[in-house]
Amino acid sequence: MQLIIVFTSGLVFGLGLIISGMSNPQNVIQFLDITSLWNPSLLMVMLGAIPVTTLGFYWIEKHHKTAYGSVLHLPGKTHIHAELIIGSIIFGAGWAIAGFCPGPALVALGAGYVKALVFVVAMILGMLLHDQAYLKVKQYFLHQTN
Numbered sequence: 001m002q003l004i005i006v007f008t009s010g011l012v013f014g015l016g017l018i019i020s021g022m023s024n025p026q027n028v029i030q031f032l033d034i035t036s037l038w039n040p041s042l043l044m045v046m047l048g049a050i051p052v053t054t055l056g057f058y059w060i061e062k063h064h065k066t067a068y069g070s071v072l073h074l075p076g077k078t079h080i081h082a083e084l085i086i087g088s089i090i091f092g093a094g095w096a097i098a099g100f101c102p103g104p105a106l107v108a109l110g111a112g113y114v115k116a117l118v119f120v121v122a123m124i125l126g127m128l129l130h131d132q133a134y135l136k137v138k139q140y141f142l143h144q145t146n
Contacts, residue, residue, distance in 0.1 A: 002068055014107045020045040023108040025099025025115060032096045 021027040021041060030039035057074075065071050095101045100108065100119045108116035 013103070014110070017104050017107045018111065023104040023111060023113075023116075025108070025113075028095070028099040028104075 017023045022045060027039055027042060030037050031042040060066070060072055060074060064073075091101070098105075098115070098119050100116060102123060105116050105119045105123065109120050
């Protein structure tokens with residue numbers, strides 16, 4: 001039963017991305033470009049997502065577990081550090097340049113967008129690069145400060 005619910009949730013999420021236009025990189029780029037042909041339609045999508053997300057976080061914070069009973073530990077609300085800020089900037093820049101973030105990119109890949117294939121391959125390579133280089137760089141800088 002859990003597998004059916006997970007599959008259905010993913011399907012509904014993917015269909016929502018397609019219907020809302022978030023899997024179309026041109027819509028996203030037009031939304032993020034407030035200086036010329038700004039497309040405010042994704043603002044409505046985001047405003048609709050806020051109550052749903054709020055209810056989800058309310059559930060998790062109240063029960064400290066997922067709907068399936070798995071324990072879930074959320075990070076504290078005050079753990080803002082340089083890595084989070086740098087990662088957010090890189091994520092936002094990539095989103096603005098490509099018009100994709102990971103979820104919609106996978107949906108667009110399934111819909112046959114060639115640009116999505118390029119993005120997903122680059123995303124996977126970026127994850128692999130991160131896994132190989134990030135800890136080494138972090139340890140190097142920590143070692144230099146001690």
